Amino acid sequence: MIMHSANTVMSTLILRFRRRWMLVTGVLLVALVVAFAAAGFGGGEPSTTASSGDGLPPATAEITTETLTQTQHIDGILSHGEPEPLIVQATSGVVTWIAAPGTILEEGEAVYEVDGTPVILVHGSEPPHRTLDVQTVGSDVEQFESSLADLGYEGFDVDDTYNEDTATAVEAWQEDSGLDPTGEVPPGQIAVVEHDIRIALHGLDIGSRLGAELNQTVLTYSGTKKLVSVPLDVDKQQYVAEGDSGTVTLPDGTTVEGTVTYVAAATQEIEGEGGGEFIPVEVSIENQETLDGYNAAPVTLDIVTGEATDVHSVPVTALVALGGGGYGLEVLENGETSYVHVETGMFADGMVEISGPGISEGMTVGVAE
Incomplete structure (x- = not known):
């Protein structure tokens, strides 16, 4: 399945639910x-x-x-959040498998395969950009070693230096992950994301050849927890701040408590009839069990303002x-x-x-x- 633009999907939902x-x-x-x-x-x-x-x-x-x-009543959208793109690091090969949309993947699991070789999810914020091997030094080394330790591998120090002890642990990890145990980690062997992920849409078809263009998006992903996204009217921004508590009303009338965890510093704009500027706001919900049965749905957020x-x-x-x-x-x-x-x-x-x-x-x- 070829992915739709995340902004297009969000725009459609915003225009649909900005009635009141x-x-x-x-x-x-x-x-x-x-x-x-x-x-x-x-x-x-x-x-x-x-x-x-x-x-x-x-x-x-x-x-x-x-x-x-x-109380202020605000329309919002319950979902897993706006999807983000995952860029392929490999510059050659054929995509032979991609985790299905809706799949929850944890650190250490395969996200997709190139030429039958899995690409493994590891946690971090610095994208892979070079091969990690003995004598490599840098923050990307420490990031990978931290992820390796989180997966239970031992016998090395988590620091900015890739040494023989690191290589030994990497060989064990590669063998467990279905990779050639070389002790070296090329950038195309890992997918670096700060958290566990939920697959949203595929960006490439199975059989797509890599390297045909730069920065190919293999898939889009979101967080694993459902949240409420609110396209807040600019003239209402004084009513909402990070840390505010609110009550979310689901389509069946059930209510659940939430907390405003993100208020964008800059506005976004939806073009066309019914569009305009808005401020992206996100509300987290601790009790995820109450959201079972919903993947995407219109909701109402009530926030106490006085x-x-x-x-x-x-x-x-x-x-x-x-x-x-x-x-x-x-x-x-x-x-x-x-x-x-x-x-x-x-x-x-x-x-x-x-x-x-x-x-x-x-x-x-x-x-x-």
Whole structure:
């Protein structure tokens, strides 16, 4: 299978799931309340046209003391992350086998074969660029020796010098891996990635001849754990930071906790209709078992962006616009009503934080039906 462009796949998913991003419902509700109030209040005193026949409001609620939590709702994509290319190091030969898409490979396992000879996954960040043999010195030596030690081979020091002890351990590793035990490691014998991998797509067909062009991509890969990718609108970046906790809602309604582990420093751009700039964000999920059955799916990420602890609150529909400006409450006491000016704070889940002289828990206020 010839791979599709990772950016094309990501672009399609982004354009599909950018229907709605972050919405602070309280702000919208306030707008409705203000519009409603403006229609009913034209002078210095609030109108009573919405009241019941006896002059009392049509419905009531009590002032409560609670903790309000403000949440941003963000659309995202559950997957194994955006695939990365694995470049072939061999400059000749024929690709005879590639691990199947979806395969999880650990350090020490074969990723693909050239002329029937396996290419082995080792951990590291420095790409192979020369043959490692006796008297070779450098950071790439220490990287390979560290990987060799992780695989359980002994009898050498993990340092920047490839010596006879290293060569002896390499011969044992090569024999165990189905390679010729030469004690030398050419660059085409290993695939260096920082972590275990999951095969995404094949970049070359079986039977492809290497060396026909430079930098051939044999396959694309991702991490082994599923995560949530969020193409965050640029104007929403202030709401998300690395280390933030969030709740991910899966398509079946199940929720699982996640943590923002990556926020890109630069924007990316999707061209065409419905595109635009966005900031790539990744959210890790510790409890991977809850994600069984999903390989790629649209999800919603809820991130707490504000919290007001032990504050007085009322339903947003209790607010009335006062003729002199600001907001007030219609307070009921002993069968009579009066209007009290209040200051508003946080809006969350249909409730609003209020404060002001004479405001106390348990007071009864009018609300719009």
